[in-house]
Amino acid sequence: MLKGNLAIGQSGGPTPVINASLAGVILESMDHPEIKSIYGLVHGIEGALKEEFIDLSQLSSQTLQLLVSTPASALGSCRHKVNDREYERILNVFQAHNIRYFVYIGGNDSMDTCLHIQRLASALGYEIQIMGVPKTIDNDLAHTDHSPGYGSAARFIALATRDTGLDLEAMATFDAVTILETMGRNAGWLTAASGISKEDEADAPHLIYVPEVPFDEMRFLDDVSDVHKRYHRVFVVVCEGIRDHNQEYIGQIQKSDVQDAFGHSLPTLTTGVASFLSMQVKEKLKLRSRFLRPVLIGRSFSACVSQIDRNEALEVGREAVKQLANGRSGYMVTLDRISNEPYKSCPGFVELSSVANSEKLLPLDYLSDSRTMISSSFKEYVKPLIGEPLAAITRLKNIRIEKKLG
Amino acid sequence: MLKGNLAIGQSGGPTPVINASLAGVILESMDHPEIKSIYGLVHGIEGALKEEFIDLSQLSSQTLQLLVSTPASALGSCRHKVNDREYERILNVFQAHNIRYFVYIGGNDSMDTCLHIQRLASALGYEIQIMGVPKTIDNDLAHTDHSPGYGSAARFIALATRDTGLDLEAMATFDAVTILETMGRNAGWLTAASGISKEDEADAPHLIYVPEVPFDEMRFLDDVSDVHKRYHRVFVVVCEGIRDHNQEYIGQIQKSDVQDAFGHSLPTLTTGVASFLSMQVKEKLKLRSRFLRPVLIGRSFSACVSQIDRNEALEVGREAVKQLANGRSGYMVTLDRISNEPYKSCPGFVELSSVANSEKLLPLDYLSDSRTMISSSFKEYVKPLIGEPLAAITRLKNIRIEKKLG
Numbered sequence: 095m096l097k098g099n100l101a102i103g104q105s106g107g108p109t110p111v112i113n114a115s116l117a118g119v120i121l122e123s124m125d126h127p128e129i130k131s132i133y134g135l136v137h138g139i140e141g142a143l144k145e146e147f148i149d150l151s152q153l154s155s156q157t158l159q160l161l162v163s164t165p166a167s168a169l170g171s172c173r174h175k176v177n178d179r180e181y182e183r184i185l186n187v188f189q190a191h192n193i194r195y196f197v198y199i200g201g202n203d204s205m206d207t208c209l210h211i212q213r214l215a216s217a218l219g220y221e222i223q224i225m226g227v228p229k230t231i232d233n234d235l236a237h238t239d240h241s242p243g244y245g246s247a248a249r250f251i252a253l254a255t256r257d258t259g260l261d262l263e264a265m266a267t268f269d270a271v272t273i274l275e276t277m278g279r280n281a282g283w284l285t286a287a288s289g290i291s292k293e294d295e296a297d298a299p300h301l302i303y304v305p306e307v308p309f310d311e312m313r314f315l316d317d318v319s320d321v322h323k324r325y326h327r328v329f330v331v332v333c334e335g336i337r338d339h340n341q342e343y344i345g346q347i348q349k350s351d352v353q354d355a356f357g358h359s360l361p362t363l364t365t366g367v368a369s370f371l372s373m374q375v376k377e378k379l380k381l382r383s384r385f386l387r388p389v390l391i392g393r394s395f396s397a398c399v400s401q402i403d404r405n406e407a408l409e410v411g412r413e414a415v416k417q418l419a420n421g422r423s424g425y426m427v428t429l430d431r432i433s434n435e436p437y438k439s440c441p442g443f444v445e446l447s448s449v450a451n452s453e454k455l456l457p458l459d460y461l462s463d464s465r466t467m468i469s470s471s472f473k474e475y476v477k478p479l480i481g482e483p484l485a486a487i488t489r490l491k492n493i494r495i496e497k498k499l500g
Numbered sequence: 501m502l503k504g505n506l507a508i509g510q511s512g513g514p515t516p517v518i519n520a521s522l523a524g525v526i527l528e529s530m531d532h533p534e535i536k537s538i539y540g541l542v543h544g545i546e547g548a549l550k551e552e553f554i555d556l557s558q559l560s561s562q563t564l565q566l567l568v569s570t571p572a573s574a575l576g577s578c579r580h581k582v583n584d585r586e587y588e589r590i591l592n593v594f595q596a597h598n599i600r601y602f603v604y605i606g607g608n609d610s611m612d613t614c615l616h617i618q619r620l621a622s623a624l625g626y627e628i629q630i631m632g633v634p635k636t637i638d639n640d641l642a643h644t645d646h647s648p649g650y651g652s653a654a655r656f657i658a659l660a661t662r663d664t665g666l667d668l669e670a671m672a673t674f675d676a677v678t679i680l681e682t683m684g685r686n687a688g689w690l691t692a693a694s695g696i697s698k699e700d701e702a703d704a705p706h707l708i709y710v711p712e713v714p715f716d717e718m719r720f721l722d723d724v725s726d727v728h729k730r731y732h733r734v735f736v737v738v739c740e741g742i743r744d745h746n747q748e749y750i751g752q753i754q755k756s757d758v759q760d761a762f763g764h765s766l767p768t769l770t771t772g773v774a775s776f777l778s779m780q781v782k783e784k785l786k787l788r789s790r791f792l793r794p795v796l797i798g799r800s801f802s803a804c805v806s807q808i809d810r811n812e813a814l815e816v817g818r819e820a821v822k823q824l825a826n827g828r829s830g831y832m833v834t835l836d837r838i839s840n841e842p843y844k845s846c847p848g849f850v851e852l853s854s855v856a857n858s859e860k861l862l863p864l865d866y867l868s869d870s871r872t873m874i875s876s877s878f879k880e881y882v883k884p885l886i887g888e889p890l891a892a893i894t895r896l897k898n899i900r901i902e903k904k905l906g
Contacts, residue, residue: 108670110663133901137673147901160894166666168896173674190904254797260572261514261800267543268579272796365779365791369771385771387793390678391660394667396891398803485802488566490574495539495553498596 096221097128098194100415101142102150103135104167105200105207107231109243110399111407113168115199115227117161118411120150126419129195137170138200139207142184147191162408165396176207181214189220197414199227202235205426206450212424225414226426226446229407231393233283236454237444238428242410243393245403245479248287250392251276251331253484255288258386259298259329260487266327271318271375271383272298273330275368277392280305280335282456284392287476288331289468291484298329301466305335306456309344314371315378317466322381332367334389345370400481406439413441437478502627503534504600506821507548508556509541510573511606511613513637515649516805517813519574521605521633523567524817526556532825535601543576544606545613548590553597568814571802582613587620595626603820605633608641611832612856618830631820632832632852635813637799639689642860643850644834648816649799651809651885654693656798657682657737659890661694664792665704665735666893672733677724677781677789678704679736681774683798686711686741688862690798693882694737695874697890704735707872711741712862715750720777721784723872728787738773740795751776806887812845819847843884 102119104112116134123129134148135141148169153161161168176184188196198208205226215222228235231247255274262272278284282304289299300321303309321328336344345367368385375383410427417425425443432438458465460472508525510518522540529535540554541547554575559567567574582590594602604614611632621628634641637653661680668678684690688710695705706727709715727734742750751773774791781789816833823831831849838844864871866878 104670108667131901134896140673145903145905148896149899149901150896152899153896157894157896160892161896163891164666164893165663167670168894169670170672171670173671187905191901253803254801257516257571257800257802258796260570261796264510264514264573264575264577265579266576267546365771365775369775373771384795385793386795386797387791388797389790389792390664390667391792391794391797394663395660396663396893397659485569486566487570487802488563488574490540490554490556490559490563490567493555493558495537495555495597497551499551499593 096194096223097130098192099131099133100129100195100197101133101135101147101188101193102197103138103141103199104169104171105138105198105204106171106173106229107393108166108171109229109231109393110165110246110396111242111404112199112229113164114162114404114407115229115242115411116168117158118408119197119227119415120153120158122412122415126415133191133193134169138172138174139176139184140172140174141170142187143180145187162404163396165394176210181210184211185215185218185220188222194222195418196222196224197227199229199411201230201232202449202451202453205446209446209450212446223418223423225417225423226449227410227414228426228428231284232278232281234279234281234453234455236449236452239431239439240429240479242403242407244283245400245481246398247284247392248476249400249480250395250398251284251287252290252480253398254388255298255329255331256291256484262298262327262329268382269327269384270322270381271328271330271372273332273368273372273383273385275366275385275387275389276331276333277389278305278333278335280453280455282306282333285331285333286456286460286468286472287480290473290476290480296325299331300325300328301330302468303330303332303336303466304456304461305333305337306458307461307465308339309336310338311344311374315374318375319379330371332371334367336367400479402437402479402481410441417443434474434478502600502629503536504598505537505539506535506601506603507539507541507553507594507599508603509544509547509605510575510577511544511604511610512577512579512635514572514577514800515635515637516571516652516800516802517648517810518605518635519570520568520810520813521635521648521817522574523564524814525603525633525821526559526564528818528821532821539597539599540575544578544580545582545590546578546580547576548593549586551593568810569802571800582616587616590617591621591624591626594628600628601824602628602630603633605635605817607636607638608855608857608859611852615852615856618852629824629829631823631829633816633820634832634834637690638684638687640685640687640859640861642855642858645837645845646835646885648809648813650689651806651887652804653690653798654882655806655886656801656804657690657693658696658886659804660794661704661735661737662697662890668704668733668735674788675733675790676728676787677734677736677778679738679774679778679789679791681772681791681793681795682737682739683795684711684739684741686859686861688712688739691737691739692862692866692874692878693886696879696882696886702731705737706731706734707736708874709736709738709742709872710862710867711739711743712864713867713871714745715742716744717750717780721780724781725785736777738777740773742773806885808843808884808887816847823849840880840884
C-alpha cells in the first residue's frame with residue numbers, strides 16, 4: 095500500500111445516512127497506518143478545486159459517534175460538472191498534498207467524476223487509488239442491490255403515506271383527495287415505497303404514478319374518480335419526474351403561456367406535479383384536493399432513519415478503504431443481498447465505468463398489472479431496507495351500536 | 501352522578517396525539533361505574549346526527565395501548581357546522597340512547613358546538629353533562645397555556661427546519677433559498693416553533709413570517725436578499741395564513757386573472773403561499789428557490805411525537821371525565837403551567853363560552869424586534885412542550901488544512 099494522505103468528499107443531494115458512510119471511511123482509515131492524514135473536501139470536488147480541506151484525522155470518538163447520526167452532508171456537498179482544465183487542477187492539488195487515496199460518496203455523476211480523475215492520473219503517471227461509495231435516495235445506481243440513503247427515505251415516505259392516509263380517512267366526510275409528491279427524478283423507487291404498509295384495498299395509497307410508466311391525464315382523472323366512488327377518499331402518490339407519452343414533464347406551465355389580466359407574463363408556474371394534479375382534480379372532478387410536498391424533508395429527516403440503512407452506509411464507507419488497502423482502484427462499492435429472512439447483505443464492488451452515467455429504473459414487474467400499485471415482489475424487495483417495521487397502530491373495531499331512531 | 505352512557509367524539513383536523521385524549525376518556529370512564537357504556541361517535545357530531553356509534557366499553561388494554569400511539573382521529577373526525585334543526589336531532593338521538601355525558605375533543609368551533617348542545621338541553625330540560633377537551637396543532641385556543649397536539653406538531657416543524665436547514669447548508673454552492681410552509685391558519689405558533697433549535701445567526705431559519713404581522717412583499721424580497729448576501733443561503737419559514745396590510749391572503753392568483761395562450765381561463769392557481777413566494781424569489785431575485793409543503797405530515801406524523809404532549813393529551817382526556825364525576829358541566833379542560841425547570845403542568849377548566857369562537861394569537865413579544873424571528877421568551881415558552889431535546893448533531897470543526905497551491 096502506498097504511503098500518503100486520503101481525500102474524502104460527499105457529492106450530490108444529501109441523505110439521512112451519508113455521514114455514516116463518511117464516518118465509516120474515517121474509522122477504517124484510522125486502522126491503516128499507511129494512510130497518514132484524512133482530508134475532508136469542503137463541498138465535494140469544489141473543495142479540491144479551491145484547495146479547501148478539513149483535517150479529519152483527529153476527530154474524537156464522540157464526534158464520530160454524533161457524525162453517524164447527523165443528517166445532511168457534514169463536509170458540504172455540491173453539484174458540479176468538472177471540465178477538462180479542472181480535472182488537471184484537481185490532480186495538481188492532490189499531488190501538492192500527497193493525496194494517494196480518493197474516496198467519493200455520491201451517485202452516478204460522482205462515479206463519472208471518479209472515473210475521469212482515475213484516467214487522467216493514469217495518463218499523467220500520478221499514482222492514486224480511487225473508490226466510489228454509493229449514495230442516493232433515488233436508488234437508481236446500477237449493479238448494486240440498493241443504495242445507502244434509499245432505505246431511510248423510503249421509510250419516511252412509507253410512514254408519511256400511512257399516517258396522512260389515516261388523517262384523510264378520519265376527515266373523509268370533508269376532505270376527498272390527497273396527493274403526495276415524492277422525489278426520485280427518473281426512477282420510481284421512492285414512490286413505490288409508499289405502498290409498503292398497505293394491507294387492505296381501502297388503505298392509502300390508492301394510486302401511485304412512477305416515471306417508468308407514461309402518464310395519461312385522462313386516465314389519471316378516471317382512476318381518481320373510480321377510487322372516490324368506492325371509498326369516498328383517494329390517496330395518490332406521484333413522483334416528481336412523471337412524463338407523458340411525448341416525454342414531456344407533467345405540470346410545467348411555461349411562462350409564455352400565462353398572462354395576467356393586463357397581458358403581462360406571470361412568472362413560471364412550475365410548482366411541482368402534485369400541485370398541478372391537485373388543481374386538475376379540483377377543476378375537472380370538483381373534488382376537494384390537497385397536495386403534500388415534503389421533498390427535502392424526506393431526504394434529511396433524522397427522526398425516521400432505517401437502522402439497517404445506517405449500518406450499511408457505515409459498512410460501505412469502511413469497505414471502500416478496505417479495498418484501497420487491498421490495492422484495488424477504479425471501483426464503486428456495492429451491496430449484494432444474501433437473504434431476506436433474516437435479512438443479510440454483504441459488500442461487493444463494480445467497475446466505475448459500469449455505473450457512471452447509468453441509471454437503474456424500477457422494473458415493471460415491481461408494479462401491479464394496472465401499473466398504479468406495487469406488486470408483492472417489490473414489497474419483498476423493499477421491506478427489509480426500511481429497517482424495523484413501522485410502529486403498530488390500531489383501527490377501532492367497528493362494533494356498531496344498534497340504531498334506535500333510524 | 502347521573503347513571504347513563506357517555507358519548508365521546510373527535511372533531512376538526514387530527515393531531516398525532518388526539519387518540520391519547522380519546523384513550524384517557526375511555527380509561528377514566530371505566531373507573532366510574534355510573535358511566536355504563538362508552539359510545540364513540542363516528543366522524544364526530546356527524547355520527548350523532550346519523551346515529552352511528554362504536555362501542556368502546558370493551559376495548560382490551562392492548563388496543564388502548566396501541567390507541568395512545570396511533571396517529572389521526574381513530575373514531576373519524578369532521579368539519580360540520582351544526583344548524584338549529586340538527587341540534588334538536590342530536591338531543592333526540594342522545595336521549596334515545598340514554599347518553600348523559602358528552603365529551604368532545606376539538607378546537608374552538610367544537611367548543612361552540614358543545615355550548616349549543618348544553619343550552620338546548622337546558623332549555624328542553626334534558627339532563628346531560630358536557631365537557632370539552634382541547635385539541636389543536638395551531639395552539640390558538642384561549643385560556644389554556646397551550647393545547648395538546650401543538651407540542652408534537654411543533655417538534656416536527658423544529659426538526660424539519662433544522663434538518664433541511666443542514667441540507668441547504670450542505671448544498672449552499674448550488675441551492676440558495678428554501679421556503680418551508682407551515683399550517684396555523686391565523687396563528688403563528690407553529691411557524692415560530694421552527695426557531696427552537698437555532699443557536700447561531702447562520703443557522704436555519706433565517707426569516708419567519710407569521711399571520712400576526714402584516715406581510716409586505718417588497719420587504720420580504722429585501723430580507724431574503726440581505727440574508728443571501730451574508731450567508732449565501734436563506735431558509736424561510738412562512739405560515740399558510742399570512743396576509744398583507746389589506747388583510748388579503750398572499751399568493752392567491754384568481755382564476756379570472758390567468759389565461760392560457762388561447763385565452764382560456766386556467767384553473768385557480770392557489771398552490772399555497774410558499775410556492776408563490778418561491779416563484780417571486782426566482783423571478784425577482786434570480787435565485788434558485790425550492791418550497792417545502794409538508795402540511796398534513798406535520799399534524800399526523802407518528803415518528804416525531806413529543807412525549808410530554810402525548811402524556812398531557814391523555815391527562816386532559818382523563819380530567820374531563822373526572823370533572824363530569826365531580827358534577828361539572830359546560831367547561832373545557834385547560835392546561836396550566838406550574839414551572840419550566842423541571843417542566844410541570846396541571847389541568848384546570850374554563851367555561852365553554854370563554855373559548856368558543858375565540859382565538860389566541862401569538863403575542864408580538866414572542867417575536868424579535870424585526871418581527872422575522874422569535875424572541876428568547878418564546879423559546880422558553882415552547883422548549884418544554886416539544887418533549888425531549890432534539891437528538892444532538894455535530895458540525896465538523898473547520899480545521900482548515902493549509903493551502904499549498906493557492
